[in-house]
Amino acid sequence: DAGITQSPRHKVTETGTPVTLRCHQTENHRYMYWYRQDPGHGLRLIHYSYGVKDTDKGEVSDGYSVSRSKTEDFLLTLESATSSQTSVYFCAISDLGHYGYTFGSGTRLTVV
Amino acid sequence: GENVEQHPSTLSVQEGDSAVIKCTYSDSASNYFPWYKQELGKGPQLIIDIRSNVGEKKDQRIAVTLNKTAKHFSLHITETQPEDSAVYFCAARNNAGNMLTFGGGTRLMVKP
Numbered sequence: 001d002a003g004i005t006q007s008p009r010h011k012v013t014e015t016g017t018p019v020t021l022r023c024h025q026t027e028n029h030r031y032m033y034w035y036r037q038d039p040g041h042g043l044r045l046i047h048y049s050y051g052v053k054d055t056d057k058g059e060v061s062d063g064y065s066v067s068r069s070k071t072e073d074f075l076l077t078l079e080s081a082t083s084s085q086t087s088v089y090f091c092a093i094s095d096l097g098h099y100g101y102t103f104g105s106g107t108r109l110t111v112v
Numbered sequence: 113g114e115n116v117e118q119h120p121s122t123l124s125v126q127e128g129d130s131a132v133i134k135c136t137y138s139d140s141a142s143n144y145f146p147w148y149k150q151e152l153g154k155g156p157q158l159i160i161d162i163r164s165n166v167g168e169k170k171d172q173r174i175a176v177t178l179n180k181t182a183k184h185f186s187l188h189i190t191e192t193q194p195e196d197s198a199v200y201f202c203a204a205r206n207n208a209g210n211m212l213t214f215g216g217g218t219r220l221m222v223k224p
Contacts, residue, residue: 043156101146103148
């Protein structure tokens, strides 16, 4: 998706290890979001950011932390990965006055 | 917080038939309702949206209707084609911030 990239696209990690996923945007949008997608649950908000160093929790934030030191980057960290965090993670961006989101292509994370 | 329910979870239609996906929301203050299409291995993409001051919106073969009193909105796809096969998500904007709450998704299959 133009203007927003996620890395890595795929990752396999072991239980108990820390993992960081990166979302990078070139649109200079104010808002950034991390969602996870699981069968039967749709897209659930993990954390979001409304500006540099301004972040807040979503509905499924336990076990996750985020950081946004620059407008263009939003990092999602799994402190100690568990099997329940196996999922597809999507980053999204939006801007003031524009309610719709633009999504990245996703990161498929498998915790073994 | 907002809660969005989406039905059906799967929908199979013959090419050329119409498809209807329905969503209900709980927060009467929600004011923006987008629909996203997600193709296999990709992030969701915005296909149509509607704001709370409008009852219906059309864009070629797709339309969205909103009933604020009943707190439900629907996606209508006419003359379905195989390339319409995908997962569709509805969402509602949380009036407390620039956040979307998503429904659980509908897998649409269009049979040639």
